[in-house]
Structures are given as structure tokens and as C-alpha cells.
Amino acid sequence: SPSTFYELKLSQNNQKMSSYLYEDPYRVPDYLVRVNMDTSKGVFESYILDPTTDEGQKELERVKVNRISYDYVVDPENPEGYVHPDWQKAPTSYSFRNVGMDMNHMYRNSRYWVGKFDLTSQIHRSHQVKTGFELRLHDLDYESFTIRPKTVEGEEVTPFQPDVLSTSTRYHDLYNRTPKEFSAYLQDKLEFKNLIVNLGLRFDYFDPQTVQIADPTDPDIYYPYRNSHRYRNWIDPPDTLTFKELEQYISQFEEYTPDERRAFMHKEVEAKMQISPRLGISFPITDQGVIHFSYGHFFQIPEFEYLYATPDFKHGAGAGRYLFGNPDLNAQKTVMYEIGLQQQLSHTVGMDFSVFYRDVRDWVGASPMIQAYLPNVQYSQYANKDYSNVYGFTLKMQRRYSDHFSANLDYSFQIAEGTYSQPTDAFYALQSNEEPRLNLIPLNWDQRHTLNARVVYSLSGWTCSLIGQLWSGRPYTPTFPTGEARGEASFSGLQENMSRKSRWEMVDLTVNRRFQISKYYLDLYMNVYNLFDIQNELAVYSDTGTARYTSTINPDKIPYDPLRIGTIDELVKQSGWYNSPRQIQVGMALGF
Incomplete structure (x- = not known):
């Protein structure tokens, strides 16, 4: 009908990102051998040999047999490729490094489909109703690994050969996740003679489509600590067995595969949902001025990095403290308040002044250290335990284009405070055995004063603009x-x-x-x-x-x-x- 219309949209987005030094992770330069001077072995001057030639190989064998000191050096004729990570170290104090080389590879492919439907109907002269929904289906592929030195029977291969370790290690992450988002809203715009009211209600739903740790004391499916998680049909042995008898007892049990352990060491994560009210009011105070007020609750899904980091919750076989992703994070909940004045000052100049306050709950931080089954292993997960708020005001002045020029001036004053700026800050505090912070501090992006200005002048086909910050x-x-505070007991x-x-x-x-x-x-x-x-x-x-x-x-x-x-x-x-x-x-x- 003339008073009702709808809009239906379907779109697809695909973003690929990769980061690496050399596309082939196994690429290495050619190596020469530098035989070092050793007068006791008859080498009175260092020299270079090529081990790829028959003559060079024979000479290298002679050097090894006589235990003469030698080093592998990169052939300047073909230097492209990965070298040993130790080469990146500085040769001495207060020095640049020998080489700069990123040993990490990262590949990310983020795809999603979006279906969106909006319906608007003027059901009454003073009532305009809007409703709609949006469905977003994600498909996330991610792989990252750190190139490590290749080893054979525990010994590093020389000269250096790159190796990409399996996904069972902390040096190689690989996953595919398909989270789903759904939202629906209903809004009623009521227009009266001297008052406009917007009433709204929004429903948000998010399903991360992944799993969480079932037993917090034993998170790693590749290196489980509990024998009941490692072996099929495990029965605890008598306490009287000797070490050799215990080894023989364990040998009769068959180990689970990592995929089999997923079934009982992981558990499904429940979807998250929220209903958020919204309210907006505006009313004129003069024929050139309007006061506006808004209030609303907002549902913000945590960054996928915090949900899916460290897939399979790997900590490896060694001791340490680790930070894992948490697929069971709640959405951050923000309550926003704003009141302001829009005022026309002249035929071409207007201003907008607003005061705002944002209260953010379930701000992502890091959980207290969780003790694993082994006493020397602890870990933390991202957790909804921190808080932040932002408040201040903005002043916008605008001069519409007239007499060949226009101008904008924006000023904002704001204070951004919270318990921690980043979730990793909370984790590092835990690493230092600090107590959780309860007071608010300025956040890293707490920029108190922001002034932006723009002037545009046009004449006879010329346009000149200046933007100032x-x-x-x-x-x-x-x-x-240095020198002003020393000693562990000195309190700064x-x-x-x-x-x-x-x-x-x-x-x-x-x-x-x-x-x-x-x-x-x-x-x-x-x-x-x-x-x-x-x-x-x-x-x-x-x-x-x-x-x-x-x-x-x-x-x-x-x-x-x-x-x-x-x-x-x-x-x-x-x-x-x-x-x-x-x-x-x-x-x-x-x-x-």
C-alpha cells in the first residue's frame, strides 16, 4: 500500500588476509662454510668453501674429522630464505640485530552471508512503525604457525632447515568456525505537535558454534594429564606398584586419539541472547532549536579473537602459564544516555551540543589463574569480569556552503575509564601475582580533548580544503x-x-x-x-x-x-x- 513498504537485501562478503615473509615456509638460502682460523690445526687463515660441490664436500669432511671450528654462512649470491631464529639476536649490547626476519605465517579467510528485511508502515498520522530482522552466517578459516628449526632425534639439523610443527603444538593453530548472528527489532515513531518519541525494542542472538573445556583441570586433548582422559577403560592401579610395575601396568591400556577425546573433554557452548530497549525523545523549544534525549541498551559480541584464540586449548607438555580464548564469553552490555540541543544560529550556521554517558558491563578481561591437574601448569581464559565507562560532551558547529565557502568545527571532551584497557593487561597482572584491580584508571585511548576543523573554499572550478586536528x-x-629508584622494596x-x-x-x-x-x-x-x-x-x-x-x-x-x-x-x-x-x-x- 502507499503507506507501507519493505526492503529485502541479501549480500555476501569475503575478506582474505595473509601475512608472511616468504610464501614457501621451507625456503632457505644457499649456505657456504667458513672455516675459522686455528693455528693448532694448521689453519693460519679463515677461508670459505662451497659444500654443494664435490671438492667442497670432501674438504668439509676433512674439517669435521680434524675437529676444526667452522660456521655456516649465507651465500650472498642466493640469500633469500629463512635462517635460524638465533641469527636475529643482536651480536652485542646496545646493537641492532643481525637480521630482521618474521618467522610467523598467518592466513585468515572471513566470509559471511547477510539477509536483511525491513518493513515500514505509516499506520496512523502520528504513528510510523518499523520492524525487521537480520541474519548473519559467518564462515571463519584461520591458520597461523611459527617456523621452528627442524630436529632429528632431538638434535637440530645443520645448516638450519625450517619446519612447520603439527597442530598438536602451540606453534601451529588451525580452525574453522561458523558462528551465527540473528537480530530483530520493533520501533514505533510517535509524532505529535511539539514532541517526537521513538520507542524501540531489539532482540539479539549469537551462537558461537564451538566448544568449551569440560574439565577445567585438564584442557589439552593432545597432552591430557589425567590417565582417565589418556587411556581407554582406565582403572587406577594399586598404590603399592613400583615404577617399573607401573609402566608395565599402563602399557596394557590403549590411548585415545585426540579426536576421540574431543567427545568428552569438550562440551558445547550455549547461545547468548538479549532484549534491549531503546528510547528517543525530541521536542522544539523555539522555531530554531530542538532538545533531544536518547537512552538505549546495546548488545556487543566480543571480538572473535577472544572467542577462538588457542583452539583446542593447547598448553603442551611443559610447565607454564597460558592465556586461552573463551568461546563462552557473554556479549558486552552497554547502556548509553545522551541529551543535547540542536540550534540554528543564523541562516547558514547551526550548532549541536550533546552530553553523553556510556556504561559498559561484561568488559572482556582475564579470569583468575586456573590450576591444572599438574601443579606446575596454570592457565587463564578471557572472561567478562571488567568494567569501563565513557562520559563527556561534544560541540559541533557547521556553516553551510554559501559565498564560496563552508566550514565545520567539532570539539569533544571525554573521559574513558576502566579496570583494564586490554584483556592481556589483566593477564600480565596475574603473571606478576598482582591483585585484581578494583579502581578505575584512564584507558589507553582516553583522549580528553579532540578538536577537528575543516574549511572548504570553491571558486571558478577550483576547490581548496584544509583539515586541521x-x-x-x-x-x-x-x-x-635511571638512578632515582632502586631495589625491590622501593615503592614508586x-x-x-x-x-x-x-x-x-x-x-x-x-x-x-x-x-x-x-x-x-x-x-x-x-x-x-x-x-x-x-x-x-x-x-x-x-x-x-x-x-x-x-x-x-x-x-x-x-x-x-x-x-x-x-x-x-x-x-x-x-x-x-x-x-x-x-x-x-x-x-x-x-x-x-
Whole structure:
């Protein structure tokens, strides 16, 4: 009917991402052998031989028989390939590394289908009803591994050969997950003479489609600690058996396969759901001003990384403390409040002022350490145990395009506080045997002042725009400069995120000239990013609060070392701790 219409959408999204140094994880460079000088063995000068030739192989055998010192070195004619991780170490103190090589491979393929239906009906002059639903079906493929040195009977192969370990180890993760999301909503917009009310209700459903640990004391299906999880039909032996008798007793039992253990060492995770009310009210106070208020509950699914990290909950056979994903995480629940004023100040200028507050419960943190069956193994899982809130105000000023120019000015003041900024922060605190934090601290992204401005001027086919940013610094955790605090018993009193980095300043310029050519147009443009070539610090040394220097390294007091790669001054300068320098882009575009 004329007062009712609907919209149906179906879409598919596919994102692939990969990260590696060499596509072939088994790629290695060619190696030469450097025989070291040893006058006691008749070697008065070091020399290089090629072990791939018959002559070189014979010489290498002679060197081995005579126990002459030698090293494998990369052939400069064919240096491409993975080398031993030890080669990445610095040869001495205050030095750059010998090589920079990422030994990790990561492959991620995220696909999802989305079906969405929306229905809008003007059932009455003052009632507009909207309803609809959305179904999202995910298909996540993930693989990551760290290249390790190949071993034979416990001994590393030389020269170095890369190896990709099995998925039973912590060095290789592989999984496929198919989580499902569903949401439905109902909204009624009531319009009266001096009042507009939006009433809404939303239902959210999420099924992670995966499993959780059944016995918290024995999580790993590849290395179970309990014999009842390792062997079929296990019966506890008498306590009087000797070690040899116990070995003989165990040998009569057959081990489960890892896939068989999944059936009883894992359990299904239940779906999560929530009903969220929403309310919005606006009413005019003058013919040019409107006050608006909104309140709502929001259901936010945790990042998939926190749900599916460390598939199969592997800790291996060794002792340690580990952090596992938690597929049974609840959704983060946010309650938002906002009240504001929209006011027209002139024919071309308007403003919008809003005060807001966001309360976030079930903020993802890390659980207390869980004791495994063996006393030297503990682990933690991501858990809904932390809290955060954000509050402040925003002021937006806008000048509509008139007399050849327009302008926007946005300012916001906000305070973002919480127990921990990241779930890993809580885990590292547990690693240090710290008590769980109960007080609120500034979060890593607590940027108190944010000012953005944009001015656009157009005339005779020319368009010029300037975008400026002025942001206050984000927090960091300070430490005392070297020499000011020493000893385990000294209490610093320096709280986490109690200091601030320098402010951020940035100006970008865009210039465009348009030419009309028949039914086509040609744009010539120039973009200048960081117009004034400002160096903003992205990270700082905790003892000085700047990226320029640190008190922990004094070049004048460090003796020269011929093995050192680079200078100490170069080492202190962290180029990655600054934003990009000025960039200029020039181009053209043709359209019609």
C-alpha cells in the first residue's frame, strides 16, 4: 500500500588476509662454510668453501674429522630464505640485530552471508512503525604457525632447515568456525505537535558454534594429564606398584586419539541472547532549536579473537602459564544516555551540543589463574569480569556552503575509564601475582580533548580544503629515570596511565581543479598530508615521556664494541614512534 513498504537485501562478503615473509615456509638460502682460523690445526687463515660441490664436500669432511671450528654462512649470491631464529639476536649490547626476519605465517579467510528485511508502515498520522530482522552466517578459516628449526632425534639439523610443527603444538593453530548472528527489532515513531518519541525494542542472538573445556583441570586433548582422559577403560592401579610395575601396568591400556577425546573433554557452548530497549525523545523549544534525549541498551559480541584464540586449548607438555580464548564469553552490555540541543544560529550556521554517558558491563578481561591437574601448569581464559565507562560532551558547529565557502568545527571532551584497557593487561597482572584491580584508571585511548576543523573554499572550478586536528595526548605509564629508584622494596607510587604523551597536531591540504569537456569532466588534484611536516610522537620512553631520548641509555658511558651494528644514537631514535612525514600526492581523474 502507499503507506507501507519493505526492503529485502541479501549480500555476501569475503575478506582474505595473509601475512608472511616468504610464501614457501621451507625456503632457505644457499649456505657456504667458513672455516675459522686455528693455528693448532694448521689453519693460519679463515677461508670459505662451497659444500654443494664435490671438492667442497670432501674438504668439509676433512674439517669435521680434524675437529676444526667452522660456521655456516649465507651465500650472498642466493640469500633469500629463512635462517635460524638465533641469527636475529643482536651480536652485542646496545646493537641492532643481525637480521630482521618474521618467522610467523598467518592466513585468515572471513566470509559471511547477510539477509536483511525491513518493513515500514505509516499506520496512523502520528504513528510510523518499523520492524525487521537480520541474519548473519559467518564462515571463519584461520591458520597461523611459527617456523621452528627442524630436529632429528632431538638434535637440530645443520645448516638450519625450517619446519612447520603439527597442530598438536602451540606453534601451529588451525580452525574453522561458523558462528551465527540473528537480530530483530520493533520501533514505533510517535509524532505529535511539539514532541517526537521513538520507542524501540531489539532482540539479539549469537551462537558461537564451538566448544568449551569440560574439565577445567585438564584442557589439552593432545597432552591430557589425567590417565582417565589418556587411556581407554582406565582403572587406577594399586598404590603399592613400583615404577617399573607401573609402566608395565599402563602399557596394557590403549590411548585415545585426540579426536576421540574431543567427545568428552569438550562440551558445547550455549547461545547468548538479549532484549534491549531503546528510547528517543525530541521536542522544539523555539522555531530554531530542538532538545533531544536518547537512552538505549546495546548488545556487543566480543571480538572473535577472544572467542577462538588457542583452539583446542593447547598448553603442551611443559610447565607454564597460558592465556586461552573463551568461546563462552557473554556479549558486552552497554547502556548509553545522551541529551543535547540542536540550534540554528543564523541562516547558514547551526550548532549541536550533546552530553553523553556510556556504561559498559561484561568488559572482556582475564579470569583468575586456573590450576591444572599438574601443579606446575596454570592457565587463564578471557572472561567478562571488567568494567569501563565513557562520559563527556561534544560541540559541533557547521556553516553551510554559501559565498564560496563552508566550514565545520567539532570539539569533544571525554573521559574513558576502566579496570583494564586490554584483556592481556589483566593477564600480565596475574603473571606478576598482582591483585585484581578494583579502581578505575584512564584507558589507553582516553583522549580528553579532540578538536577537528575543516574549511572548504570553491571558486571558478577550483576547490581548496584544509583539515586541521588538535588532540590532547593519550595516557602512558611512567617510570622513574635511571638512578632515582632502586631495589625491590622501593615503592614508586606511579600508577598505570597517570601521565600524558604530547598533543597531536596535524593539517592536511587538498586542492582540486575541475575542467568540463563536453559531457565529461577532468579533475586535477593535489593532496598534501601533514602540510607542515609536524613530528607527532606515537609512543614514548616511559622514563622521559618523549621518544627523543631515555635515561636508561647514555651513549657517552657505553664503550665502543666492534661487534655493534649501528650506533647507540641510532638505536635510541625510534622512527616507528613518530607519525609519517609530509606526503604529497598529485593525480587526475576522468568522469562523466
